[in-house]
Amino acid sequence: MPRPNRHTLFPFLAWLPRQTRASVGRDAMVGLSGAVLALPQSIAYALIAGLPPEYGLYAAIIPVLIACLWGSSWHLICGPTAAISIVLYASVSPLAVPGSQDYITLILLLTFLAGVFQWLLGMLRFGALVNFVSHSVVLGFTLGAAVVIALGQLPNLLGLDLPSQATAIKSLLALIDHGGEWDHASLVLGLSTLLVGALLKYRVPRWPTLLIALALSSLVAWLWPAMFGHVARVSSFVGKLPPFSPLPVDLDMLLRLLPSAVAVGMLGLVTSLSIARSLSARSQQLLDANQEVRAQGLSNIVGGFFSGYLSAGSFTRSGLSFEAGARSPLAGVFSALWVALFALFGAVLIAHIPIPSMAASILLICWGLVDHRGIRALFRVSRAEFVVMSLTCVATLLLELQTAIYAGVLASLFFYLKRTSQPRVQQWRDGDEDVLRVGGSIFFGASHYLQVRLQSLQGERVVIEAQQINFIDYSGVAMLHQEARRLTGLGRSLTLRRARPQVVEELKKLEGADNCPLHFED
Template sequence: MRRLNPLLPFLAWLPRLSGRSLRQDLLVGLSGAILALPQSIAYALIAGLPAEYGLYAAIVPVLVACLWGSSWHLICGPTAAISIVLYASVSPLAIAGSSDYVTLILLLTFLGGVFQLVLGLLRFGTLVNFVSHSVVLGFTLGAAVVIALGQLPNLLGMHLPSQATALKTAQDLFEHLREVDLPSLALGLATLAIGIALKLWRPRWPALLLSLVLVSLVAWTLPGYFGHVPRVPAFIGQLPPLSPLPLLDLELILRLLPSAVAVGMLGLVTSLSIARSLSARSEQLIDADQEIRAQGLSNMVGAFFSGYLSSGSFTRSGLSFEAGARSPMAGVFSALWVALFAVVGAGLIAHLPIPAMAGSILLICWGLVDRRAIAALFRVSRAEFAVMALTAAATLLLELQTAIYAGVLASLFFYLKRTSRPRIQHSREEQTDVLRVGGSIFFGAAHYLQVRLQACQGPQVVIDARQINFIDYSGVDMLHREARRLQRSGGSLTLRGARPQVEEELQKLEGVQGCPIRFQE
């Protein structure tokens, strides 16, 4: 069994499940499926695909990603950002909705999955370490606001086109405030109010599912008042059909390859950010490499079952966490429920009012915001809080994937700024200047240490190097030059308590120009 775990990772947790946890995951999966059905249809239309392809993307890819992934709560599927990027990449090559267009989308999905799988096999999961917790908090906060703003037109009964950023969505809403439909607003607010009441009164109950059912029954029994409120679009139910791909067309593959890399990276960054965010809340340690491999495998397999490229979904993953999912089986059950509804429940799903769906998504968005962690971050580190705020602002002003990159760059900027000025304590011991350096000497910190060395008064300088863990060529070259400068004035540069790896790096230049630095234990 242990030998099979790397190939079949679900064998590590599946035998430990109890009947109680499976029943809980079954209910959570049902709520997730009801949420996924209208979302998946809408995202497929954004991608220029027939509506049923959104359902296909919420079945097989979700099964594979949940069983082969490492996160307890990450649920994948079609997303707005991925759908928009796919449409922009393929629409110049074929007519949206045509058979050729569908083939290109699925081929692009397969190539994106191959790229993701290769990154996972090469163990590029360490890249997720560059997404700091402050970036994840800011991205989660901003994404919750973006998703909520995107659902307000549905809540208010408006028919507005999707916008790329939250700012444009807010401007569009403000310009059409007179078009609010009161019955739609009533259904949406009722769903939100019932969901909040149930979460406070009976936290263990499936609040979202019950609120949707109750509001849908009210809308169905009062057709005179709610009959005009839009419902989830009807669709023809069937299981995902097999879709062979034109893999031998090398010219087409090369043409789609840049888009596949871009959309593959977008999917990974989004999925890992969501997984990191939820794992911090659930105190779970995720395996980033395994998660990357699962994402790639899910898209490769899903492409053969008519599922276009998927990634982590904020709303569905947030629902899984908030509803109390016990294992990845919640995502597996969600995919199976979607498959069941796709075949036999199309008529029932068509009775769900879209404003009620919007109200349930607003409830999920509220649960995504980790208010305690944000307050703690403000008390502990103002610099990290600034990164969080910058990421959240970028999420509101820019596209989601761009906001993640902006947050990562901001984290790296503050990290480099902090490490480029290591803590240095200056003291005098018998007419000898002693500098205690508390940090590594690399290209970013070499100039700062050089300035402090040249500010020393005496010719004899000692560097207490016990806290220096790393030194690169820039640091080696700088110390050699400073040691020779001190030698010319009759002094010396001595490193006290240097680690073996630091001393070795400094002595590598000895064969070329001699090592002018002295070493003390």
């Protein structure tokens, strides 16, 4: 077994020495833009996850550094995300009080477990495994998660102090029960922030619109205490770098968290690789999926010990990195360093942000999460995949979120197996020959369908045009041998024409194949 070289152990050594003063300066400015975008998002996502606001900043520092240095994408930037935050909240809130030290410890422990799962997938070179979570599942889950998050933030927008609910339906019912208790000052401040943020995003989309909207609303609340003095503010914290967080070793708790860790780990990988692939297609970069999976796992393993909860690829920050002209992953490294400076010196400013304004910014993020164009395209291209997306979305609204991911994956696999169980078959008659051209694999799911088609033919000679058959398993081999013997008993024959060598080899492996009347033609 070859020994790993230093570029395998430290992949950043392959690109870091090639940086110039100009490229480093460019990446530093791109990183500053990404940090400005990350500040309000990270704080908002931490609140969604039921964590104190500083943990959103922590998750945008160490995990981002590790993922950028050990990953393979030039433009992928990780950090806390809305979808993962809501899954973490749904998974851990039944086990501890959100915001408590026990809750924080469990979130970080789940992050560590998910990181180990991701890293093992990368080490075993199972990067392609994330392809089993189809794009339609991600679309449906994101749409459902956006609704869940939005409903969960409406009490904050309305100035209501309601306990968080595990499902969208329960959140909606709780809002209806307290419909007459809205705080008008909170509502006015929240809607104003929502309107200003939406207007800025429409008119100047490249600006840090969320940060500007939050700053304006905080200024208004500070200047008009008679109107907004009673409105709740985001909890303040002591400015410091991410602290070391020792994780407990509790086997029972590890086993309870493991299913959620696998679900959220897969979700993070699918999100990250989808973003990385879409950007690499535009930048003409060749990605190493297994290296990216290992980097994601390593970032969450290390991040869990440094107060960074589970991170994944960020659509907005990665897109900004690409559009702003980042020259290397160094832009993500600079982004993490800028966030670290803010966590150290700018923490006191967070205490001035009104909770309704933060809720409004989260609602804007939720709207941006929904891929309207992708949903419309999915409806036009594939109704089956659109059904998978819809089922995943409904499951997200009705079930626990990690269960919804599994439900979406199962629905996607069902439609895939249904489609592959009926391979493309063209049939025609040529004299005394019945000819079938089979396009697709002959495996256990498709062998019965093909057997029924063969048994419906009446020609003296049955020919299968097999040049498009790429794979055949034991069930397919046994079925073809069985049909060859059946036709021979009727005074007819079965022939495979232009079969691929690997298919012929599999057919000849079956016991008794030498005596089987199955014919081959070139």
